[in-house]
Amino acid sequence: MKIYRAHDYNDMSRKAANIISAQIIIKPNCVLGLATGSTPLGIYAQLVEWYKKDDLDFSRVKTFNLDEYVGLPEDNPQSYHYFMNENLFSKVNIERNNVHVPEGTNEDIEGECLSYERAIDALGGIDMQLLGLGPNGHIGFNEPGNCFTRKTHIVDLSESTIEANKRFFEDASMVPRQAITMGIGTIMKARKILMVVDGAKKAEVLMKALTGEVTPEVPASILQLHPDFTLVADDEALKYM
Template identity: 65%
Template sequence: MKIYKAANYKEMSRKAANILSAQVIMKPNCVLGLATGSTPIGTYEQLVEWYRKGDLDFSEVTTVNLDEYKGLPVTNDQSYYYFMHQHLFDLVNINPVNTHLPNGMEADSEKECRRYEELIHSLGGVDLQLLGLGHNGHIGFNEPDEAFEKETHCVDLQERTIEANKRFFASADEVPRQAYTMGIKTIMHAKKILVIVSGEDKAEIVKKAFFGPVTPKVPASILQMHNDVTLVADEAALSEVIR
């Protein structure tokens, strides 16, 4: 595992964007695995800036996203489809046909998970997968469990996740209870993995995930077994492991 320390969130975002842009430049028709949430926003902003300067071309790039809420239409501003278009897809020259997320409106979970898994295989797999890191070590919606989830699956969201999401919706009834997510096996099949982490509140889980035992109780710990993982984190997030 390669670890790059950044001074702050902005520098972390720039370093991560450098790695992603290098992948696009080296292989213009690459398959990027993308993540949502607050952490990658700065990385996407940097990629957009370089695109606008003429330094990046996304015309041949294909993307597959980690996850999507089940039951949310793409028009909902809390859907990950909406997020990706807002922060990246609508701001660069990527072909919309080449952007893929799980279909949150597919009611048949087994059918949708099989479709998404087959799609990733048909693309030849993911060249570079971007990941964030949850406070409990989750990656995607793979929460702490007794075993590592294998492939794309439908997960029941934990109560604390539902509770945390209530502020984004007009009523509690609108908050999604399930989500589709790539499984650990799907993530581990990516040729390269890039993890980005920011903030002192993540320092303890960084230590557990990357310097502790490999256990499904800390889902991200499985990344220690991958042969090409890069961790880009700011000083605060690395404060428990690098002085």
């Protein structure tokens, strides 16, 4: 495990964006696993800035997002697909058919999970997976539970995740109760994993995840077993480490 300590959110975003851009430069047709949420926003802004300066080329990059809410179409502003279009895809020269986000409105949800997993394998697997950390230790939408789920699947969101994500909706009742998420096995198969964490509110769960027991009760704890895991976190998030 490599840990890069950043002074603050901007420094964290820049350091992580540097790691991702190095991946794109080394392998221009790389497969990136991407995340939504507040934490990666600064990273995407930095990548867009470098693209505009002609320092980055996304024309051969392929992406797979970690997750999507069940029932929200791509044009719903709360959907993760919309978020990615707004913050990255529409601002760089990525090919639309190289972008993959689980389709939350597919009526055959089981089939969607299966074909998402197959599409990742068909492109040779993920080179670098970007992750945020949920306040309850979740990665993707793999919520705390009694076993690690291997593949892309449907999940019932926990109350704490609904509470944490309601900030993006009018109120908590509008937050979808289910999502499609890559499984822990899907995430762990990525050749490199890059996690970004900021803020004191995640300090305790981060310490638990990285130094505590590996347990599905803290899904991110599995990352201790990944052979190429990098964390970029700010001083506040690392205050107990």
